[in-house]
Amino acid sequence: MHPRLWFSLLLPPLMLGLALLWFQMTQPLEWLGVSPPPLEELTVERTIIDDDGLALKVRAGGSEPMRIAQVQVDGAYWRFHQEPAGELSRGQAAWLQIPYPWVEDELHEVTLVTGTGVTFGHTIEVAEPTPQPSIEQLSGYGVLGLFVGVLPVALGMCLLPALQHAGARGFQFTLALTLGLLAFLLVDTLEAGLELAAEAASLFQGPALVWLTALVAFLALLGVGRRHGLPPEGRILAWYIALGIGLHNLGEGLAIGGAFAAGAGALGTFLVIGFTLHNLTEGVAIAAPLTRLSIPAWMWVGLVALAGLPAVLGTWLGAYAFAPHWSALFLGLGAGAILQVCVEVADYLRRTAVAEAMSPVSGISVLGVTAGVGIMYATALLVQV
CATH class of the missing domain: 2.60.40 (Immunoglobulin-like)
Structure with a gap:
């Protein structure tokens, strides 16, 4: 690179740094008789x-x-x-x-x-002994993560053979249902991320951290997914859906582990059952792009692991190393990944509808999206942390 070009690139930040240093050293506000009190937080x-x-x-x-x-x-x-x-x-x-x-x-x-x-x-709120790291405690939180993450995804994926026998309208309904499920997950993830961001120290700028992380994750995944100029579909789209759900479950696991460690998860079994039912449809969302394909057993296991196992890691981190700014960061990543998947599923739904000479915005599509949002909302009522 030409030295003049380097100079033009480095001069603005250098001059800005010198100006800020001068401002800090000379305190020009004192010339105006202004002496702002120190702020403590x-x-x-x-x-x-x-x-x-x-x-x-x-x-x-x-x-x-x-x-x-x-x-x-x-x-x-x-x-x-x-x-x-x-x-x-x-x-x-x-x-x-x-x-x-x-x-x-x-x-x-x-x-x-x-x-x-x-x-x-x-x-x-409720004084409970904080769990100390031990094999028994790790096993208990690991089982909790398996119940709320891996088990419901695996059960949802087991519906794949039934979905594969659906016709064109059934396929369109399944994709629309997936879009509704993911749309609810997107809102739920952003809401949880912003809630945790409000608990973090203000210097981390929690809300901005969530939104910017989501934007970066969305653009990065969209760029990777379309690097060859073609939108992902079939097996590739299923992997992207599993990744987005996995990041969501990581943030969910952080919240669950932190709640149990703080004594806020006193509902115990009821809480686990609620999350399991709520996450059951995540497996359906992963299976939707595969309804016209046959997949090997290793891929089925891999998709379940990618979507569900982050919940186990999340419960461990939440129980022993919870920090609101880190949880907000992971939920922001999850929101960006889910948004990218929403875009790809919507595009896939449009392309498959056109190929079948059907309208992308038909009654069956609207019904599927509505059903997806309704199912997620109804099962979310069972979840109380």
Whole structure:
């Protein structure tokens, strides 16, 4: 590359950096008599409850370094130990160890007081011992992930032989049903991602993180899928659907594992059954592009694993290393992948309808999309975390 071209590329960011450095060093706002007060912000990212008391992972997000001076639990000041000690700069995280005699199944209110007197509250809705990593615990969360991820996808895929005997109208209905299922999953994934983004420290810009991650994932997958100029269909489309559902199930597993670890999954068996029923149609969505094809057994297993096993990984990460910004990031990826699949399924539905001399927007298509959304909505009523 010509040196002049390099110079033209590097000059704008270099000058911008110098301008920002000058602004920081000279503080021109002081010339106007303006002295903005330092902003303090503190976010509790994780709570661990054990025999030693309470442990909170906090992250500072203010404009200036801040110091945690006091801790209140249920209205009483309590001693605590901070690791690492000292002031917290913007973006820095620390653990607060509070030897408080918590009561199981009770609500506890924690208030963090900074050196300037600003308070930040954190509520422990239901005090439950945080699970400690062990073979038994890993196995239990693994079985939970299998139930909510792998089992329903496998059962849905078992409907493939029945779908393969459907005629042209049945095939169109199945594709439309898949589109409705995925459309609901897209909205559900975005909603869950934005909800978790609101719990993350503001410096991560959670909502923007979800939307931008979804956009990047959508464009990247769309570019890869159409790199040869042809839209994916058949087996390739099934793999893309499985990938999108797998990313969704990863985020779902993170939320489930975090909820159970925090004691919010007290509904236990009812919760697992609800998610299993809710995810049953995911296998149907994967099978839809395969209804006119025969697939080997290894591909059937691979599709089920790609769509379902991320739920197992999600429950493990959610139970032992939950962080709202990471969960929001993964759900953003899932939303982008599902959006790409929605576009491809809609295009595939249009092309197959034209090939069969049918209208892409026929009564059977509208019925299929409506049924897909309705089924997902009805089964979602069973899911309470």
